[in-house]
Amino acid sequence: MIAKPHITCILNPIAGRGKAKHILAGLEQALKNSSLNYSFHVTTGRGDATILARNASVESSIVVAIGGDGTVNEVACGVMGTNAALAVMSEGSGNDFGRMVDAPKNAKSLLSLLENPSFKKFDSGLIRLTHEDGSVDDRMFFNTVGLGFDAAVAKKVSLIQWMRGIPLYLTALLQTLAGYQPHFLTVTRNNETWQKNYFLLCVGNGKWEGGGFMLTPNALPDDGLFEVCGVTGDNILKVVPILPLVMTGKHLGKNHIESFDTASLIISSEKGFPVHGDGEIFGWKVKKTEIRINPGSLKVVVPHN
Secondary structure: OOOOOEEEEEEOOOOOOOHHHHOHHHHHHHHHHOOOEEEEEEOOOOOHHHHHHHHHOOOEEEEEEEEOHHHHHHHHHHHOOOOOEEEEEEOOOOOHHHHHOOOOOOHHHHHHHHHOOEEEEEEEEEEEEEEOOOOEEEEEEOOEEEEEHHHHHHHHHHHOOOOOHHHHHHHHHHHHHOOOOOEEEEEEEOOEEEEEEEEEEEEEOOOOEOOOEOOOOOOOOOOOOEEEEEEEOOOHHHHHHHHHHHOOOOOOOOOOEEEEEEOEEEEEEEEEEEEEEOOEEEEEEEEEEEEEEEEEEEEEEEOOO
8 A cells, every 4th residue: 555645734823813723723623534645733833834844845745835925935835845745725914925835725626636746846035135234134025025114014014913804914015105105225136236215126936926816917926037117207296196006016117117927037126115025024234135036946735727
């Protein structure tokens, strides 16, 4: 008899403002009642999911991230470069990576996915950040990196504890708008360099960020390219009318919007700017970012077509 593949589930109990904690007992019971060969872990702190996923990838063919985009990022960092595949159950506040893979939102759907998985190879992104204090660090991202306004929104999101989903991100967006100033950025792509004021630059491996905003609606996670969306200008009032269009990806081609594809990008500024990756703050006063794509570097569980 051939042994069934082993699956490891990693749940972040504080994901979704504690929403994930409330499904823990029911999910464990559903797994016990299934025929799956599995183990189950609950994280206890930041970075825990990466360590658990790296260890699990030795014996598991699939490692499941149960939480939001931050949990997905940590688990993906753990399984990338191994033979294990990433699966996702959406239990966070934004769940933007989950949208990309049509991730299950309940135990029944998760079991169905795991019992009959299909796989794809996704790209990932590497960003090297040079901070205002001169320190340098590398971070991985799997959905989007945002510079400027959307990073400031991500920080505001982390401070609002009583909301989830689109209402949370809309509230944070409106709170961030007041008095927000653009950043004068130097951007280099394929040996072409330009400078201008940006309210934000979003580098997308996936279509969605911020709980469902389609800033990069044409991004594909397996084509070897990022889609980049920039919102330019120096007057936030001229940009505000465009914001509702971002919900459906209809903002491309409008005034103050630029979009292009690239496999690498360098962004710098004399003054530090905020940066987030997959919804988590990577740096608040960053002077330079160097971003490049790693094609086909992450094995992901996706539904059958």
